[in-house]
Amino acid sequence: MAWIFELRGLIIVDQEKCDEDTLYGVALEAGAEDIKPEDGSYEVVTAPADFEKVRQALADGGIEYIQAEMGKIPQTLVKLDGKEAQQTLRLVEALEDHDDVQKVHVNFDIDESIMEKME
Numbered sequence: 581m582a583w584i585f586e587l588r589g590l591i592i593v594d595q596e597k598c599d600e601d602t603l604y605g606v607a608l609e610a611g612a613e614d615i616k617p618e619d620g621s622y623e624v625v626t627a628p629a630d631f632e633k634v635r636q637a638l639a640d641g642g643i644e645y646i647q648a649e650m651g652k653i654p655q656t657l658v659k660l661d662g663k664e665a666q667q668t669l670r671l672v673e674a675l676e677d678h679d680d681v682q683k684v685h686v687n688f689d690i691d692e693s694i695m696e697k698m699e
Contacts, residue, residue, distance in 0.1 A: 589631030
């Protein structure tokens with residue numbers, strides 16, 4: 581299953597604490613691969629080799645980030661609805677709560693309304 585995911589650097593920046601043009605300029609110049617707006621934040625995606633360089637460039641540019649880590653990003657997403665979505669979310673929650681599990685990576689795409697109902 582590891583082939584479904586790619587190792588990438590992921591830096592999360594709060595949209596309210598950063599000017600979009602400044603973020604794009606600094607991150608892309610430092611080698612970021614992609615920047616995606618996501619629910620009040622920006623996701624800056626980097627190649628593993630460029631992660632530290634981009635993270636440092638953001639810090640040097642005065643751009644605060646919420647989170648910066650290396651992680652697995654899915655290459656393709658599977659759309660889930662209804663009962664399948666609910667079952668999958670319960671499974672992921674059970675896995676995350678297990679003492680022997682350190683990290684759970686998923687490749688599903690579930691509508692926000694279903695996610696909110698489950699919380």
